[in-house]
Amino acid sequence: MNTALQPDTVLPAGMHPDEWAARLELAACYRVFAMLGWTEMIYNHITLRLPDSVSGVEKAFLINPFGLHYSEVTASNLVKINLKGEVLDGSPHPVNPAGFTVHAAIHDGIEGAHCVMHTHTTAGVAVACLKDGLQQTNFYSAQLHDMVAYHDFEGITIHADEGPRVLQSIGNKPAVILRNHGLLAWGATLPQTFAILWTLNRACEIQLATFSMGGAQAAIPVPEAIAEKCTRDALQFNPNHGAGRDVFDALVRQVNRIDTSYRD
Template sequence: MNTRLDTPDATLMHPDERAARLQLAACYRVFAMLGWTEMIYNHITVRLPDSVTGGQKQFLINPFGLHYTEVTASNLLKIDLEGNVLDGGAFPVNPAGFTVHAAIHDNLPDAHCVMHTHTTAGVAVACLQGGLQQTNFYTAQLHGMVAYHDFEGITIHADEGPRLLKSIDGKPAVILRNHGLLAWGQTLPQTFAILWTLQRACEIQMATFSMGQAIPIGEDVAQRCTRDALQFNPNHGAGRDVFDALVRQVDRIDDSYKN
């Protein structure tokens, strides 16, 4: 499958799958544009809707071996919960990547999308004894939303799944200690908004701590900030406007992700 997804040759594909592929491929290019890449590693996964799968749990993931700038709508792999490739892709799946994603997708009903990064700021805060501290504009919008999971090594062992889920406890912004950042949400744009806010909070914290002691934000103020922040709320677009703006930037640079 290497035809452009907006051509007649692709009309046999369910339109909901076509839309999911285009959005996810665009997201990989957005990550690349933002510098959220780690060679050929890390993943963004999306569960295909029941209209496509008939109720089976099937997912789209990047082929292992490609840089994010090489991911396209047609080379995304369709896989099941065990990571088996269902669409005959030419590239394999990275088992260390999907183990964590599978546990979340399978057990959290609202986890339509899962994103994981190893950005410098994210890993740095994940390695910090105190983790993310409530000291800036972005952390104040994540009050009560951040979970922590202790480092257990490379994530290739399925038995870590239940412990990860217990650590997450329904919170969508996850700091994997000594490892990196993770977010999940009901839609890809919502998940992106959560991860972007978490990433920005880590960047500001890293910059602040390099200069000295930070000013703490009180619990009452943080609670109010999180309540007033609407970018995660499905009733207010849940990040769709921001994500679409970034996709438009990608389109101006290189729209080959549509292939």
């Protein structure tokens, strides 16, 4: 557990400590996104599956309340839902159906997808609109060799029948470019998912800047063998090397110096 999340927090009466820990971590992540500028008004979502110690055999998830900016999300106002998007904790806040359709498919259909993140950053959407998508031309895209999947645009993601096609597009690749739409990542833990998404978004930012200076034809391609080596050597996704925990903890400490109200 992130030590930055522990001080000055009080376990709500009747709540399992594992649920409160998950709520604190996810609320902190929403504030990290806000700090980074990864927000889209009141839209987009980060979802986190609650551990079996909390939900038992039924899968349960935490999601942001629809209508609140990421900077307003707190541990207590996160909404607990099931795979159908039904509210389980009596929360008065609504849930955006477009926010959980794809997330539910991934959480349910991919073993180990305990966290799912989706963004509409300018760089991410821009690269998602390119016919050739993300190209192997920079330090960050080279760390995602054979990790990136693509899913064709089908409109606003409110239709459950798109779920199986999303899963088929993704396969086992944790970094996803939703064509004409944005970026998505999934992982076994929240910090690992964040590390994957950050690397994917950074790769898109560098590609956007590179192409602005002469287009794709001016970029230097990274050879396959070098990209494979980079991905093997990139330890930030590896559970044996923290899987993004140290990076995420550092960002939470920054959030704590700005505003700790996410702990409410």
